[in-house]
Amino acid sequence: MTTTLYVPGDAAALALGADAVAAAIDREARRRGSEVRIVRNGSRGLFWLEPLVEVATSSGRIAYGPVAAEDVPALFAAGLIDGGDHRLRLGPIERLPYLARQRRIVTHRVGIVDPGSLGDYLAHGGGRGLEHARRLRPAEIVEAVTDSGLRGRGGAAFPAGIKWRTVLDAAATPKYVVCNADEGDSGTYSDRMLMEGDPFGLIEGMAIAGLAVGATRGYLYVRSEYPHAIARLEAAVAAAAPWLREQSVDFAIEVRKGAGSYVCGEETAMLESIEGRRGQVRAKPPLPAVAGLFGRPTVINNVITLASVPAILAEGAAGCRDHGVGRSRGTLPFQLAGNIRYGGLVEVPFGLSLRQLLDDFGGGSRSGRPLRAVQVGGPLGAYLPASQFDTALDYEAFAAIGATLGHGGIVAFDDSVDMARQARYAFAFCAAESCGKCTPCRIGSVRGVEVMDRLRAGDSSQIELLRSLCDTMRHGSLCAMGSMTPNPVLSALDHFPEDFA
Amino acid sequence: MEVQEGHGLAAIIRRHGRRPDALLPILHEIQETHGHIPADLVAPLAVALGLSRAEVHGVVSYYSHFRQAPPGRHVVRVCCAEACQAVGAEALAEHAQRRSGDLTIEPVYCLGLCAVGPAVQVDETHLHARMTPEKLDALLARLERAS
Structure with missing residues (x-):
């Protein structure tokens, strides 16, 4: 009998040696004459356990990890094929507390299915959203998405249904669907994991968006730093084409x-890039929903937003709407990153506190030192001190303390961090990545680095100038790159003034 | 004007089409073939796509991914974004820069390996997690020997 073994092909698992583990399993199975089938699944997102090997047994999938290639002969000797006992055996994967305490909806197939197989996708409930959408009128699809309360998961949290409605109502043709897969924020990797672990879910979401607004063409813009995701998507797009037909x-x-280019994650810069130009932002209005790609009405949504759509159509809007708090409906795949002991993907409903995520899931810092600051929402997000860790993970609660949830990336720093250095970095990053179109961002970021250098050299009179500069950037910049760079700078200054003295 | 056959440019353009929006895919394929964007391709590419040389040069120079000069035998990119900074990436990058040899060592801003940093990418597809100066030295020595 052939036994199925799962060895993740996710980029983070590869970085930890998953290819060598898969090769060792293949070698050892041949040597022993065991018939095995190795599936390169996505990652479950428990990265301290990667490479995490699973074996399919009559009592479910049994996990082992972290597995090194050298462990493989001993694992076979211990009866890996039958889920046998070994010091690396973690037990039934679904019962690991880190996973059992989550509510995985958009990422529910990631780590489970074979991302290279459309058949496996369909066998795990894929395709039902599209099947339902085909029987609806476009306005009914838009209504279902609106009813779900789904807001854009890329960071801006704009209601997806309203965006789709605008494109549906626009008269100009052709219309386009653009998937923003330019996940450039440090501390975020949920888009990458979904693209590598469940690419057909994203494709189905894009196709539903096409039916909803009347678009027959979609673009999937993926950053060049994600070559593994690109390869997965290209294979999945080719496999899905006959299925759609x-x-x-x-x-x-x-x-x-x-x-x-980081700024190409800004939607209008992305459109410029797809059209073959430098990734410079466009002034709004017109909104891309009215005049977007090639000047036509365009739906632009993030990976997680689009991948959330099939379940909304298949299960109904309530599946999303009934989770969460306030106006933050559904779940968000948070990503624990940086100096954190148990880093990984944590999809939970909005409303948990940041502290629950850091302590109950993250287990504190990786270094063992106290956590001092946490940056939420990428390079343009605020640094939060421990006194704000009880803030609820909810778009409005974060906005109320001058922070942002963004794309759900959470980067932890221990007490060795120098917050003035982090503030300087925020300006330096902005200077490097500014598209150059507007002056507050292009020049302000360079001046910001200079101000921070004088400040760190001991000139405390620069603080007033720093605040004034941030005020100019915040109110005068064309897009989030310039207008939100003050978030990490000012939050560092306000919460950690001792580092600026 | 016909596109010159130099560097296989004509075939690449045929595959992607003579449209301005094919510029980035064409540049990617040129770089995959040659390791960089040879300067003498800018003019024929501009003609083929109906763009000015300034527009093509502007795109090549805007995007950090596109190289205007050939890289070393191997390209080693050390992630220097916040999540990797939190676990020592800056010291790692400084350590890496001290090495000479025929390797291109440069920073990159996020590889999406933020839970297992510091992260390093070699020649686009080879990834390394939880990098330390010692492991990096061993990796670089291996790359120098292999080439």
Whole structure:
């Protein structure tokens, strides 16, 4: 009998040696004459346990980890094939507390299915959202998304249904669907994991968006730093094309590779890049929903937003709407990153506190020293001190303390961090990545680095100038790059003034 | 004007189409083939796509991914973004820069390996997690020997 073993092909698992583990399993199985089938699944997102090997047994999938290639002969000797006991045996994967305490909806197939197999996707409930959408009128699809309360997961949290409605109502044709997979924020990797672990879920979401607004062409813009995700998506797009045709869904997707520009994650800069130009932002209005790609009405949504859509159509809007708090409906796949003991993907409903995520899931710092600051929402997000760790993970609660949830990335720093250095870095990053279109961002970021250098050299008179500069950038910049760079700078200054003295 | 056959440019353009929005995919394929964007391709590429040389040069120079000069035998990119900073990436990058040899060592801002940093990428597809100066020295020595 053939036994199925799962060895993640996720980029983080590869970085920890998963290819060598898969090769060792194949070698050892041949040597022993065991018939095994190795599936390169996505990652479950428990990264301190990667490479995490699972074996399918009559009592479910049994996990082992972290497995090194050298462990493989001993694992076989211990009866790996039957889920046998070994010091690396973790037990049934679903019962690991880190996973059992989550509510995985958008990422529920990641780590479970074979991302290279459309058949496996369909066998795990894939395709039902599109099947339902095909029987609806476009306005009904938009209504379902609106009813779910789904807000854009890229960071801006704009209601997806309202964006789709605008594109549906626009008269100009053709219309486009653009998936923003330019996940450039440090501390975020949920888009990457989904693209590598469940690419068909994203494709189905894009096809539903196409039906909803009347678009027959979609672009998937992925950053060049994600070559493994790009390869997965290109294979999945090719495999999905005949499947879409069989269902008479006229929708073609082109995967576009970015080229190392952070600001191309800003939607209008992304459109410029797809059109073949420098990734410079456009002034709004017009909104991309009215005049977007090639000047036509365009839906632009993040990976997680689009991948959330199939379940909304298949299970109904309530599945999303009934989770969460206030106006933050559904779940968000948070990503624990940086100096954290148990770093990984944590999809939970909005409303938990940041502290629950850091302590109950994260287990404190990796270094063992006290956590001093946490940056939430990427390079443009605020640094939070321990006194704010009880803030609820909810868009409005974060806005109320001058912070942002962004794309759900949470980067932890221990007490060795120098917050003035982090503030300087925020300006330096902005200076390097500014598209150059507007002056507050292009020049302000460079001046910011200079001000921080004088301040760190002991000139405390620079603090007033620093605040004034941040005020100018915040109110005068064309997009979030310039207007939100003051978030990390001022939060560092306000919460950690001792580092600026 | 016909595109010159130099560097296989004509075939690349045929594959992607003579449209301005094909510029980035074409540049990616040129770089995959040659390791960088040879300066003498800018003019014929501009003609083929109906763009000015300034527009093509502007795109090549805007995006940090595109190289205007050939890299070393191997490209080693050390992630220097916040999540990796939190676990010692800056010291690692400084350590890496002290090495000479025929390797291109440069920073990169996020590889999406933020829970297992510091992260390092070699020649686009080879990834390394939880890097330390000692492990990096061993990796670089191996790359120098292999080439």
